[in-house]
Amino acid sequence: MxxxxxxxxxxxxxxxxxxxxxxxxxxxxxxxxxxxxxxxxxxxxxxxxxxxxxxxxxxxxxxxxxxxxxxxxxxxxxxxxxxxxxxxxxxxxGMPTEIKDYGTVLIVGGGVGIAAIFPIVKGLKNAGNRVITILGAKTAELVILAKECQEYSDELIITTDDGSLGMKGLVTEAMEQVIAREPINYSWAIGPSIMMKFCTETASNYDLPINVSLNPIMIDGTGMCGGCRVTIDGNIKFACVDGPEFKGTQVNWDEFISRMKQYTDEEDACLADYQK
Ligand code: NAD
Ligand code: FES
Incomplete structure (x- = not known):
């Protein structure tokens, strides 16, 4: 025992x-x-x-x-x-985020992914960056760690899908407004896969570099089992040791999103069994 x-x-x-x-x-x-x-x-x-x-x-x-x-x-x-x-x-x-002074950075967190951006917001602010943070969630109740992110952000923008707090709309709409308004040197997006895919598309439209954090199924976490395999720039990488952060433009999103759904039926059945 x-x-x-x-x-x-x-x-x-x-x-x-x-x-x-x-x-x-x-x-x-x-x-x-x-x-x-x-x-x-x-x-x-x-x-x-x-x-x-x-x-x-x-x-x-x-x-x-x-x-x-x-x-x-x-x-x-x-x-x-x-x-x-x-x-x-x-x-x-995993590999830590590269924390340094980029100038002005835009950091986007969606839903529970906000928890994953908070240490990056804090680290980049402490490294001297001008930090613009966007937090997006379905409703006001789901906007988490807003106070903590506010403390380390020069500007905090909140979006909700239903408009119950901040701007009504998706994080990508707020991203567009910020990028069109002022020069940004680097960006991050962490949240649901589909959000990170569209944040990558938005950033790429303006030639803004963007990092995302991938969260595939993991087992050993040391690069041995292959469970967290992702395709980055045409090459197989393991999110647990090579990531979890990658350049958004290099991620094979269709494969990643499809692999994230691979065990949905089994996961739902397992949860239903536990909740009986
Ligand atoms: P959610 O579905 O409520 O989405 C959060 C926000 O993402 C939305 O409010 C919206 O602004 C944006 N968004 C969603 N779909 C979009 C689209 N098509 N285009 C543009 N923006 C879009 O978030 P949730 O329910 O909290 O999602 C949790 C998911 O986040 C889980 O699937 C979890 O696996 C994932 N997650 C990922 C990480 C990571 O490290 N990548 C960390 C934590 C959670
Ligand atoms: Fe096993 Fe990454 S979790 S290789």
Whole structure:
């Protein structure tokens, strides 16, 4: 029997399906950099899922994970309370975001992908960039970490699909307005695959370089299993070790989106079985 090690010290429910956990993981917290992720396993029979490190504190020895309940494992994770433990946390994994002074940067987060852009917003602001952040979600309730992103942004634009907060529309519409208005040196987009695909299209129309973060199914997280295979600029790469960040224009989006849907039926059946 392996002794559980990673204690949940804070648990906040952000919306109906989104949770914000603070977890004791001192060794990971010391090394985590923007853009990196962990792979967790809740118990001995559990699957391994990747989650971006939304924030880390080396002094407190904690990492912050923000997730959406989309399958059995995230549903199980959401049931854990303060004082309970996660069995395995492996990380920090993946190549960190290249943090440097680019000049003016545009950073777009969609839905729960906002949690993944927050450390990048913070890192780029601390590196001296002028940071313009766009947060997009379906409704006002789903706009997460707005206060945190505001603190590290020179300008924060919020979009909602239904207009319940900020501008009514998609993040790409806000992107267009910003790019048409002033010169931007580099951009990032993290959120649903379809959003990242269209953000890439928008940025490319203006010759603006854009990085995206890919979140395929991952198992080992060390480049051994091939589960996270993606095609980048015609070459096979592993998102866990070569990414998760890639240039948006080099991603084979059709293949990526199709592979993301590969196990939808099994995942839905597994969740339905768990919720019986
Ligand atoms: P969502 O579907 O509510 O979309 C969020 C925003 O993305 C929308 O409000 C809209 O502004 C924009 N968007 C969506 N479709 C678009 C389109 N066709 N064109 C332009 N903009 C569009 O987001 P959600 O329900 O929170 O999505 C969660 C998804 O994000 C999950 O599938 C999850 O796997 C993914 N995710 C990805 C990462 C990553 O690292 N890439 C991290 C966390 C979550
Ligand atoms: Fe196995 Fe990336 S998760 S190779």
């Amino acid at each position: 392996v002794r559980p090690m990673y204690k949940i010290t804070k648990r906040t429910q952000l919306s109906q399906n989104e949770y914000d956990f603070l977890i004791e993981a001192p060794r990971i917290a010391t090394k985590a950099q923007p853009g990196q992720f962990i792979i967790l396993r809740i118990n001995d029979s559990g699957e391994r899922i990747p989650l971006t490190i939304a924030e880390s504190s080396a002094t407190k020895g904690t990492i912050r994970l923000v997730f959406q309940v989309i399958g059995k494992t995230t549903a199980e994770l959401a049931q854990l309370n303060v004082g309970e433990f996660i069995l395995d946390l492996t990380g920090p994994l």
